[in-house]
Amino acid sequence: MPQGSLERSRTDLSDFLMSRRARLSPADVGLPDGGRRRTKGLRREEVASLAGVGLTWYTWFEQGRDIRVSPDFLENVARALRLNGAERRHLFVLLDQDSAPIVTAPERKVSPAQQRLIDGMPNFPAYYRTARWDVIGWNKPAHRLFGFGRLKPEERNLMRMMFLDEEFRGMVTNWALAAPNLVAKFRGDYARYRGDPAAEALIKELSQRSPEFKLWWRRHDVLSPGEGIKTLRLPGKGVMLYEHTSFSVNGEPDLDLVVYAPLGPAKPRSGRKQ
Numbered sequence: 001m002p003q004g005s006l007e008r009s010r011t012d013l014s015d016f017l018m019s020r021r022a023r024l025s026p027a028d029v030g031l032p033d034g035g036r037r038r039t040k041g042l043r044r045e046e047v048a049s050l051a052g053v054g055l056t057w058y059t060w061f062e063q064g065r066d067i068r069v070s071p072d073f074l075e076n077v078a079r080a081l082r083l084n085g086a087e088r089r090h091l092f093v094l095l096d097q098d099s100a101p102i103v104t105a106p107e108r109k110v111s112p113a114q115q116r117l118i119d120g121m122p123n124f125p126a127y128y129r130t131a132r133w134d135v136i137g138w139n140k141p142a143h144r145l146f147g148f149g150r151l152k153p154e155e156r157n158l159m160r161m162m163f164l165d166e167e168f169r170g171m172v173t174n175w176a177l178a179a180p181n182l183v184a185k186f187r188g189d190y191a192r193y194r195g196d197p198a199a200e201a202l203i204k205e206l207s208q209r210s211p212e213f214k215l216w217w218r219r220h221d222v223l224s225p226g227e228g229i230k231t232l233r234l235p236g237k238g239v240m241l242y243e244h245t246s247f248s249v250n251g252e253p254d255l256d257l258v259v260y261a262p263l264g265p266a267k268p269r270s271g272r273k274q
Contacts (some may be wrong), residue, residue: 010064012191013094017062019220020081021047028082050080069095086188086224093191108255110137117257118142124259125242131189131254132199133158145232145260159186159202163210173231173239173266179212184221192254225256231266239266 022041026033029042029050037043048058053076060067061077074095078088110128118126118139125145127138135148135156143149146168148156155161161168162182172178193199207214227245234240241263249255 010066013091014062014064015218016090016094016220016222017077017081020083020087021062024082029080047077047080051076053077084222086184087222089224090188090191090222093188108134108136114249114257121259124261126257126259128249129158129246129256129258131256132193132196132202133186133189142260145234157202158182159206159213163206163213171232171234173233178230180216180219180221181223183213183216184219184223185225187217187220188222188224189254229263230260237265240264241266 021044022039024042025040026042026046029046031042031046031050044059044062045055048055051058051073053073057067057069058077061069061073071092074091078091081087083091108130114128115137118128118137121139121141123141125139125142127135127142127146127148129135135158138146138148146161151161151165155165159182162172162179163169169175190199190203203217207217225246227243230242230244232240232242242260243263244258244260247257247259249257
């Protein structure tokens with residue numbers, strides 16, 4: 001791994017571990033309060049004790065020093081920090097023990113067969129998304145819903161659209177909740193692109209142009225993409241519900257197929273208009 005990528009990986013690892021430690025209180029893990037604390041969260045010695053590892057070794061690990069740790073060590077730390085499934089996978093990716101990182105994101109195009117597949121979904125918006133969250137292929141319903149065809153190739157990135165595209169942002173009815181969740185989902189994939197110039201440029205641009213992204217990115221939250229419900233405000237239709245699901249494309253470790261199933265109009269809240 002290039003030196004710059006290695007340093008970025010160690011910084012990301014250190015920031016991630018400290019953020020996970022800071023969110024826990026002694027009560028969360030069954031420990032006594034232990035008196036006044038200068039900073040919120042668990043102390044390093046408490047994490048080391050819970051993980052059953054040496055304090056010095058854990059300290060070096062959290063500092064991002066060049067030390068070798070075993071999968072058992074990582075499992076113990078993940079358990080001590082109460083990491084969820086997505087956060088645990090993220091930890092292993094940061095240590096290159098889950099899957100090889102994609103240091104340079106390749107220029108991608110969907111195959112004719114992949115395009116025919118989504119074109120055969122006339123009622124379901126569908127698109128292909130890379131691990132850097134670039135949209136590289138879509139069907140007509142997805143264009144009508146999200147307007148991918150009106151954007152330049154460099155603008156067809158879901159993070160850019162969520163934070164920098166006012167038209168797209170205005171569609172998302174619960175933006176203040178959806179946006180930080182999207183950042184947390186993106187971070188898990190971003191770890192595999194660390195060191196890629198385009199990925200680093202994207203993070204830098206978003207941090208400079210969006211105070212919200214900068215704040216949420218620093219939290220180091222991680223979520224799995226998975227499934228969910230989106231509420232979108234559409235011209236002439238009002239607020240509509242969509243259930244979305246993502247699928248990994250076989251043989252393409254950095255490519256997902258995302259499909260939206262229309263669920264119809266959202267029901268107005270009691271006593272309120274949508």
